[in-house]
Amino acid sequence: MFAEDAKAKTSLYLAIFLLFMAYGGRYTGIEPFHNQFFTALSWAYLLIADLLLFRLAGRSPLISAPLEFLLLAACSAGLAVIAELLNLRLEAWTYFNQSSDLSLRWTGRLLAWAAVLPSVLITADLLSLFNFLRGLKTRPFPVSAGAQAPLLAAGGVLLLAALIAPGQAWPLAVPAFFLLTEPLNMRLGLPSVLREVAGGLPARAIRLTAAGLVCGLLWNFWNQASGAAWQYQLPAWLRSPAHYLGYPLLALAAYSAYCLASWLRSGRTWEGQAWKLPGRQPGPYAGWAAAAILIISSYIALRAVDAYTVKFYLGWI
Numbered sequence: 020m021f022a023e024d025a026k027a028k029t030s031l032y033l034a035i036f037l038l039f040m041a042y043g044g045r046y047t048g049i050e051p052f053h054n055q056f057f058t059a060l061s062w063a064y065l066l067i068a069d070l071l072l073f074r075l076a077g078r079s080p081l082i083s084a085p086l087e088f089l090l091l092a093a094c095s096a097g098l099a100v101i102a103e104l105l106n107l108r109l110e111a112w113t114y115f116n117q118s119s120d121l122s123l124r125w126t127g128r129l130l131a132w133a134a135v136l137p138s139v140l141i142t143a144d145l146l147s148l149f150n151f152l153r154g155l156k157t158r159p160f161p162v163s164a165g166a167q168a169p170l171l172a173a174g175g176v177l178l179l180a181a182l183i184a185p186g187q188a189w190p191l192a193v194p195a196f197f198l199l200t201e202p203l204n205m206r207l208g209l210p211s212v213l214r215e216v217a218g219g220l221p222a223r224a225i226r227l228t229a230a231g232l233v234c235g236l237l238w239n240f241w242n243q244a245s246g247a248a249w250q251y252q253l254p255a256w257l258r259s260p261a262h263y264l265g266y267p268l269l270a271l272a273a274y275s276a277y278c279l280a281s282w283l284r285s286g287r288t289w290e291g292q293a294w295k296l297p298g299r300q301p302g303p304y305a306g307w308a309a310a311a312i313l314i315i316s317s318y319i320a321l322r323a324v325d326a327y328t329v330k331f332y333l334g335w336i
Contacts, residue, residue: 026082027070034066045244054118054246054333055127057238061134064237068141075148080137080289087289088137094280095136096129097313098273100320107327108182109189112249114324115331125321127247135234136277139270140289142230143223152222159219167202174198187254193265197272200279209286210278212271224271231270235263246333283309 041059044052052059066081069088073079080088106112118124147153177195180188204211212224242248253262281288283305 023073023082026085027073030066030070030081034063034070037063037066050246051118051123051127054116055123057241057245057248058127058131058134060241060245061131061138061238065134065138065141068138068145072141072145072148076144080141084289090284091137091140091277091289092133093310093313094277095134095273096132096317097280098276099132099135100313100316103320103324103328104316105182105192107323109185109192110252111185111189111192112251112328114247114249114329116247117325117329117332118247119332119334124247124325128321128324129317136273138234139227139230139273140277142233143226143270143274146226146229147222152225155222155225156219157216157221160217162205162213162217164206167206170198170202174202186252187256190254190257190262190265193268193272197268197275200272200275204275204278207279207282207286209282210288212275227270227274228267231267232263234270235266238266239263280309 037059040049040052041056041063043049044054044059045056047053069079069081073082078084080091118127174195174197177191177198181190181192181195201211201213203209205214212227215221216224251262253259257265278288283301285300
């Protein structure tokens with residue numbers, strides 16, 4: 020417990036430091052905190068939320084299980100890499116005011132990617148502690164094995180539509196990933212939001228959507244105040260503030276993809292819950308292969324973003 024208390028204090032001090040430097044850089048122009056305001060605030064929020072979860076629940080990813088937190092952050096970065104590579108075709112967002120210093124630019128980008136999934140999941144766990152819809156039950160409905168193929172087909176159709184007509188249909192890629200991953204989770208015996216909802220337990224799904232909306236609002240607010248930022252290329256039928264509805268769907272899709280990735284660890288998540296998988300188990304080197312793929316694809320994504328997605332650099336940073 021002493022070690023956890025020490026880590027909790029370190030998290031608090033680091034969060035205060037990031038808040039102080041981020042807002043100091045924001046209003047005085049001090050670099051790199053003015054340019055990396057979004058990344059600094061993302062991690063300040065993540066540290067504070069994790070600390071609050073630890074104090075209220077007695078356990079949190081970063082303080083209680085740092086290795087699990089690192090794996091969660093790595094999964095978050097991997098999902099962001101997939102999104103960035105897809106964005107080369109979708110052209111859904113662009114970056115501007117990026118630092119011309121490669122080490123600063125890439126470090127800030129990787130840290131921002133790594134904070135997305137932990138922020139959503141920790142926020143959802145915090146909501147559960149405040150009895151947010153805890154114990155809510157609805158009437159169960161069956162989802163047979165035969166329904167998995169149509170769900171996969173629907174997800175494939177939505178993703179194909181987004182790739183064929185990205186200017187008007189790129190937002191369909193978000194629900195497409197949920198529809199593609201959830202049937203696989205159910206088939207592999209992994210944690211599944213759809214299985215819980217079908218079983219009459221919608222609380223987790225609602226908390227995830229609420230957490231996605233909370234994080235999305237914060238991310239957009241910090242992005243508008245940040246030196247380096249992104250800008251969405253929204254289709255005509257999805258203008259602000261309607262695009263905020265995409266963040267709840269993004270949270271569901273990210274959680275579902277995280278659960279699918281847990282197959283590499285026999286269904287184990289940061290919560291310490293090992294699922295008994297009915298099908299084929301991952302091989303002994305599956306995790307190492309996934310790590311190698313993540314490193315290589317991250318490098319490719321970073322290079323591709325610099326070449327195609329960044330629209331404006333700042334030469335003095």
